[in-house]
Amino acid sequence: MIPFNKPYITGKELDYIADAVGTGKISGNGKYTRLAQQFFEEKFGIRKALLTTSCTDALEMCALLLNISPGDEVIIPSYTFVSTANAFMLRGAKVVFADSRADHPGMDEDSIEELITPKTKAIVIVHYAGVACDMTKIMDLASKYNLAVVEDAAHAIDSYFLTPAGEKKPLGSIGHLATFSFHETKNISSGEGGLLAINDEKYVHRAEIIWEKGTNRASFFRGEINKYGWVDLGSSFLPSEVTAAFLWAQLENMSQIQQRRIEIWERYDQNLRGHVENYGIRLPEIPDFATNNGHMYYLIAEDGFQRDFLLKEMKSEGALAVFHYLSLHSSEYFASKHDGRELKNSDLYSDRLIRLPFFYELAIDEVDRIASKLTEILERYAFA
Template identity: 55%
Template structure:
């Protein structure tokens, strides 16, 4: 391993204690004490509707697609510059994926390009809060209400991020959409190795969400005495993770504030020092829009070209520092081109710019910036 890896999963010290406690409880399958603790944490801290732990953010998106009862031929609009799971969840339902470009000032979706893409087949817009940086939620809320569309927030990297709207009051990401999804992958601020969360913000979806989360059964209603039989009532899957995963996650959530404080310190160090330490590469540095209170998930710079990006990545690796590029635009992916043909490739200039030029620098709780500086100046 390099002296400075791109990511190093953080442990609070209580993870194993809570896993052992879960074992003593005698329930290691889903929906035990620690699952409830984690779900209630999000509902109480952020005012979310109903929270459901999942094995991953990918599964949370797939669960949302089931809840919306999307059909083959329905259209879903989402940014090209995102992780493949954002599209896969809806492609698996037979939906047509319609890609929108990124903004020129940061990698989030360009909201002003959305409305011309909407037609009678459009069912949903997926807002991806890239790197924990908020999309323009006033704009998105207005558009989805106007056209009677579902709004899904892919907040995979946006735990503890906020949007400042026209009323000037910060509101947590994940509280705007009909549905919102979060990731607890090992690269995220709060991690349990692999894990996710679906937020359901509209009460009329909760009964169905209970069924989908429980493999398409009325298990919850049966346990509570509302149903006499435990039956298969619709489509669903094994979305709920084990208590082992939930126990690990709970240890992280307990220490969220200290984890965020550590990440903020490192992010601010990057902002103050990397432009000076890498001045000879002449990068354009990360921009945070005024409507966003970010969560210090990532720190990036933009090279002037693909060639310059690769030169810098090689330079850093030779010094023992692993920096990485990020998403490859989905509109130009082999899978999409196999469906539409090479000649039909969209030209989404901004998404391609970020695919070719964006560089992510190491950022994790506990990163030793003194060692990082020493390696960079050696």
């Protein structure tokens, strides 16, 4: 059975973990934490990067930094993982869900303005599959209405937004705040783990305090103050040095990892494009303003029946394909809180999207075999 995902190990992870253990400091904010944070700041132009135990924690830090409180409204795409909404609802926010684009599962930028009210405090966008939202439109809206923008870049390491002027901006460096994930399903992994990117200087000092459990401990360790204490709300958001050391081994090899993942994505696309559309299948679309970081290769089935048939038959043929998110606006928890708007594109992707097996060690002949089997299954479905 070809699995859906298999974490990639570069070979240096255990060496760096042993080195971290040997230093006698494994509780966090040590050598490997600093190396990883510096990597993001230097490569992607992030003003301040802070490692976290998960992308969820980084999102919760965003909600604290933005002083989200009961009565505030936050606009979030419905087609996303629950953490994107949870982080803000935990602070009492009213989440207002936006629909996806018709051509891509990412947030429909043109639907946002009509959702803004005097109570709106932030727009949280998700770069689905590592493909950029139109950040020009979003940042212009944020400026017009004085709103904060949070980029949920969980899928989007080493992916870029291309401005109308031709400038190439790393995702996660554009919004006021951004978050990354290093879950084992991501391009760069530490098993669990995340990062908060702070791009607006006004949040930097307080972010360190929130990160350090509400204390000014980071300032103390830099020698800026002679003692530290409780000065704000916060929590234990730092990962251990063991996690950071594992992550550093991955970040050192990011170029190689990205090159391989894009090669796999392009091979899927070469095998499938022009061959499966006659069966009602839609393939990924990359807008002109976005790049592709090889995070996932997905299909959009003609309907839910076809999607379920493909998943079942792919598994029987030895390849584990999976569906993805279920619309949050119609979830068991949120349905009674939703304002009743139809979010047809989000629901369409919930019912029809299929993710194909995708990981660094997936051999090219396995990609070819998966694509070939998929085409055969579609032929069977057409005559079923």
